Amino acid sequence: MEVHKTVLSRIPLLKVTGDVDHLSAQALEEYVQDSLRADDPHLLLDLAQCPYLDSGGLSVLLYAVLEVRDKGWIGLIAPSSNLLRIFEITGLTTDPHVRVFSDLDEATAALESLAGHA
Amino acid sequence: MGQRGFFSLHVPADLAELSKARLLMEEVGQQAALPQERIYDLEVCVSEAAANGIEHAASAVEIEAWILPDRIIVEVTNDGDFQPGLVKVGEARRRGLGLPLMVSLADQVHVSRLDSGKTQVSLTFFLEGYRGGGSRDLTHPLS
Numbered sequence: 436m437e438v439h440k441t442v443l444s445r446i447p448l449l450k451v452t453g454d455v456d457h458l459s460a461q462a463l464e465e466y467v468q469d470s471l472r473a474d475d476p477h478l479l480l481d482l483a484q485c486p487y488l489d490s491g492g493l494s495v496l497l498y499a500v501l502e503v504r505d506k507g508w509i510g511l512i513a514p515s516s517n518l519l520r521i522f523e524i525t526g527l528t529t530d531p532h533v534r535v536f537s538d539l540d541e542a543t544a545a546l547e548s549l550a551g552h553a
Numbered sequence: 554m555g556q557r558g559f560f561s562l563h564v565p566a567d568l569a570e571l572s573k574a575r576l577l578m579e580e581v582g583q584q585a586a587l588p589q590e591r592i593y594d595l596e597v598c599v600s601e602a603a604a605n606g607i608e609h610a611a612s613a614v615e616i617e618a619w620i621l622p623d624r625i626i627v628e629v630t631n632d633g634d635f636q637p638g639l640v641k642v643g644e645a646r647r648r649g650l651g652l653p654l655m656v657s658l659a660d661q662v663h664v665s666r667l668d669s670g671k672t673q674v675s676l677t678f679f680l681e682g683y684r685g686g687g688s689r690d691l692t693h694p695l696s
Contacts, residue, residue: 454572454575456568456571456572456575456600456604457568457571457600457604457607457608458568458569458571487575487593487596487597489597489600489601489604489651489654490601490650490651490654491604493650493654494650497650516590517589517590517593520590521597521654524654524657524658525650525653525654525657
């Protein structure tokens with residue numbers, strides 16, 4: 436698994452490439468912790484190139500949700516149908532602090548509409 | 554491997570080896586003609602069971618899988634007791650979701666404590682059309 440850190444509409448965006456299992460989740464967690472340190476209200480994860488994610492990865496996402504709970508949300512971009520099913524089974528996607536976007540454009544639009552209201 | 558319908562893999566006590574377990578399950582699922590979605594479920598369940606043995610019992614893991622006419626059975630065996638990784642104070646993050654995921658995704662999950670001091674997680678995935686329950690009328694058990 437590789438993580439590429441970038442920015443979308445001034446919000447940190449982590450592009451995840453490869454499997455997130457119990458091994459790589461540790462590295463992903465470090466990226467997430469690092470990104471949340473900057474006090475941004477939201478965090479985006481681009482999962483388009485992530486074919487596999489299990490409870491190792493879910494734990495990292497749940498940790499991130501707890502961290503942004505008081506100020507914003509976690510945006511999950513382009514998860515595969517398999518990942519989405521895992522998110523739904525575990526209730527992650529029903530959390531009001533989790534948003535799922537079908538692609539980067541949809542995430543950008545959501546962030547811009549927020550900025551417009553600020 | 555080798556014998557038709559039977560697969561086995563020794564996974565050293567190293568989380569970096571989990572991807573090999575998933576590759577094997579992909580092979581098993583494809584050979585059993587499971588839909589892609591079920592192959593993914595199989596990969597998650599076996600990876601979770603193996604990760605559990607490696608993380609909590611620091612044990613190498615043996616994986617054995619059989620493709621039977623109506624189902625796939627995978628047995629994941631490690632040394633030591635099963636520890637489902639229940640939430641502990643202060644480290645709630647990487648804990649506790651593996652077993653619920655296995656139960657949600659597999660058709661049957663059995664956790665057995667073996668005489669040898671080992672723990673075995675047995676996962677069953679029924680092939681299309683063979684999942685139990687549909688044909689029996691439990692309200693009329695004698696009919």
